Amino acid sequence: MKRVTEKDAYEVIRSAGSKGLLQSDLWRSLNTNSREGSRIATKLEKKGLVRRTKELCDGRWTYRLYVDERTQVSDVLWCTLNHCPCFTCKNLSQCGVGHSVSPNNCIELDKWLIDQVAEKNGKETLDESEEKTN
Numbered sequence: 001m002k003r004v005t006e007k008d009a010y011e012v013i014r015s016a017g018s019k020g021l022l023q024s025d026l027w028r029s030l031n032t033n034s035r036e037g038s039r040i041a042t043k044l045e046k047k048g049l050v051r052r053t054k055e056l057c058d059g060r061w062t063y064r065l066y067v068d069e070r071t072q073v074s075d076v077l078w079c080t081l082n083h084c085p086c087f088t089c090k091n092l093s094q095c096g097v098g099h100s101v102s103p104n105n106c107i108e109l110d111k112w113l114i115d116q117v118a119e120k121n122g123k124e125t126l127d128e129s130e131e132k133t134n
């Protein structure tokens, strides 16, 4: 079974948009099992990054997951650019929207932004929680 990171799960949930997705669809998308999917969804909820609402599906209770609008990356205070990976990135000069290196698909930038949201909400950053599980 593939090791799933919180960032992987967050991206799947975020890509579902305002309709969200069922927790069972999350773990299927991540090619993992229900236990791991549930564990990660719960952690993201505790960090304030996603919202879970109970939903009856095919006669069974499950959860629908949404990226919480209150924690969208646009909420990040841009005055907190401290440690932004772009400032020390060796690819900065080639990076741009539409280029092969782009902020639209940069894992380092995504991770930093997610951590900014977590810190803003007074939650653990991804690094802190990954350290505890390792």
Ligand code: SF4
Pocket (backbone or CB within 6 Å): 085, 086, 087, 089, 090, 091, 092, 095, 096, 101, 102, 103, 106, 107, 108, 109
């Ligand atoms: S978005 Fe990513 S690749 Fe582009 S400069 Fe920032 S860290 Fe580097």
